Each structure stands twice: as structure tokens, then as C-alpha cells.
Amino acid sequence: MEIHLFNISNFRVDGGAMFGVVPKALWSRVYPPDENNLIVLTLRSLIVETGGHVILVDTGWGDKQDEKFFRHVYLHGGEGLIAGLKNRGYEPEDITDVFLTHLHADHCGGGVLRSKSGSGYDLTFPGAAYHVSRTQWEWAVKNNIREEDAFLEENIIPVSESGHLHLVEEEGDLFKGFSIRFCYGHTPGLMIPVIDYNGKKLVYTGDLIPTVAHLPLVWNMSYDIESLKTIDEKRRILEEAMRNDYILIFQHDAMIECCNLEITPKGIRAKDKFELASIL
Numbered sequence: 120m121e122i123h124l125f126n127i128s129n130f131r132v133d134g135g136a137m138f139g140v141v142p143k144a145l146w147s148r149v150y151p152p153d154e155n156n157l158i159v160l161t162l163r164s165l166i167v168e169t170g171g172h173v174i175l176v177d178t179g180w181g182d183k184q185d186e187k188f189f190r191h192v193y194l195h196g197g198e199g200l201i202a203g204l205k206n207r208g209y210e211p212e213d214i215t216d217v218f219l220t221h222l223h224a225d226h227c228g229g230g231v232l233r234s235k236s237g238s239g240y241d242l243t244f245p246g247a248a249y250h251v252s253r254t255q256w257e258w259a260v261k262n263n264i265r266e267e268d269a270f271l272e273e274n275i276i277p278v279s280e281s282g283h284l285h286l287v288e289e290e291g292d293l294f295k296g297f298s299i300r301f302c303y304g305h306t307p308g309l310m311i312p313v314i315d316y317n318g319k320k321l322v323y324t325g326d327l328i329p330t331v332a333h334l335p336l337v338w339n340m341s342y343d344i345e346s347l348k349t350i351d352e353k354r355r356i357l358e359e360a361m362r363n364d365y366i367l368i369f370q371h372d373a374m375i376e377c378c379n380l381e382i383t384p385k386g387i388r389a390k391d392k393f394e395l396a397s398i399l
């Protein structure tokens with residue numbers, strides 16, 4: 120198995136929205152905001168080569184929306200999606216599988232691009248199967264007023280129209296050494312990959328635990344649809360990870376890529392913080 124982690128881009132989001140009911144006096148000490156109360160998040164994607172598959176986990180925002188849309192996202196830095204792949208020796212055609220943790224725009228937008236002819240859309244990875252949980256797919260196409268800014272038709276419908284959509288029905292091994300868990304608190308059918316790498320288990324925590332600052336059970340995003348489910352799902356994965364010395368990989372933490380865990384009087388917290396490359 121070969122693994123790469125790279126940051127597609129940074130973006131900014133309201134710090135209060137990222138920490139829900141946690142007072143700013145507390146969260147701002149661990150995740151400092153700018154003068155507009157915005158915090159910087161990364162869009163780290165994984166490339167996993169295993170059993171003849173080249174899997175890309177999440178694709179970032181993409182570039183299909185207009186200038187006004189991206190003015191509110193404040194994209195900056197990072198390697199870019201296609202450049203990040205090329206920097207590691209992959210062309211878009213090499214990707215056999217696009218694994219989408221869920222269909223919020225910052226996770227799946229890069230998987231679809233405007234077609235060169237100007238009308239319609241193409242897949243960014245023309246040879247790939249696009250994997251989404253059935254629960255998330257059915258939830259997203261139904262849409263709802265709470266998540267309507269996050270589920271964008273142009274990111275989602277072209278995937279099914281292409282015939283490349285694969286709906287994931289159950290938890291467990293999707294690829295060799297690449298198994299998945301379903302979560303429901305952030306959005307129904309969020310998928311969390313757990314990867315077996317050289318005897319170590321790596322958990323790509325996605326929007327279940329977006330940053331190290333979200334390890335405390337009640338430090339959750341106000342974007343979550345059902346906070347109590349998030350708390351329960353975090354507790355279960357953190358206890359399992361603690362018991363078995365798993366490594367967590369953070370998609371959105373601008374300061375920390377990975378950590379392992381320890382028990383403290385306040386609960387399960389990060390022990391060592393490090394870059395993924397240091398253990399590969």
C-alpha cells in the first residue's frame with residue numbers, strides 16, 4: 120500500500136460556526152481567529168494505492184461556482200487538486216476510485232468540472248468510480264433547507280448522470296486494507312475510512328472530528344444535523360482509537376495533520392502531533 124496526504128487549499132470559515140455552543144473565549148485560545156472571526160481550515164485529501172486501485176479521498180471545493188460564491192470561501196494556499204496529484208506522480212486518468220466522505224461542497228466539488236465545450240459538466244476523473252454512501256446520496260438529492268447551501272446540484276447530479284456513481288451500502292472493507300464506518304450526526308451517511316497501513320490503523324476523521332480542537336466530545340460544529348449523534352459517534356471512535364493506538368488524520372486542521380491519543384482527566388486528547396509523512 121502507498122499513501123499520500125496533501126492539502127488542496129486553505130479556506131476560511133466563521134469560527135463560531137465551527138465550534139457550535141463553545142464560547143469564543145475558549146475556542147479562540149486553541150484555534151485563533153482573524154479580525155473578522157474567521158478561522159483557516161485546510162482541505163487535506165488522501166491518495167491510497169492498494170490492491171490495484173488508486174483511491175482519492177475527497178476532492179475539495181472545485182471551481183464551478185461564480186466569483187461571488189468563492190469570495191465567501193477565501194481560498195488560498197495549498198497545492199491545488201490536480202497539481203497535488205501530479206506532484207505525487209498521478210494524472211487524473213490514473214485515479215480508479217473517488218471516495219467521497221459526503222456531498223457537502225468542500226468535500227466533493229472538485230470531482231466535477233465544467234465541460235470544455237462550455238455547456239454541461241464532466242467528471243474530473245473520467246476513469247474513476249465515485250463512491251458515496253446510499254444514505255448520504257438519497258439524503259443529498261432530496262436536499263433540505265438546513266443543508267441547501269452545502270448540497271449543490273452541479274456537484275452531485277453530473278456524477279449519477281455519468282453512470283460512474285457507486286452507492287456504498289454497508290460498513291466494512293471497500294478495498295484491501297481500506298474499511299469504512301458510517302456516521303449520521305454531521306450528515307446522514309458520512310463515511311469515515313479506516314486504513315490498515317503497515318500494521319498501523321489510520322482514521323481519516325473527516326467532518327466527524329475536523330480538527331484536533333474538536334476532540335472534546337461537546338466541541339462540535341453547528342453545521343452538524345444531530346449533535347447528540349455526533350457526540351456518541353465521536354465517543355465510540357475515540358475510545359476504540361485510544362484502546363488500539365490508532366492514528367487520527369485531520370482533514371481540516373490548518374496546524375496539525377495527525378495525532379495519537381491519551382487519556383487525560385478531561386477525557387481523550389491528542390498525545391503526539393505529527394505529519395503523516397513522518398510515519399510512512
Ligand SMILES: [Zn+2]
Nearest residue numbers: 221223305326
Ligand atoms: Zn461537511
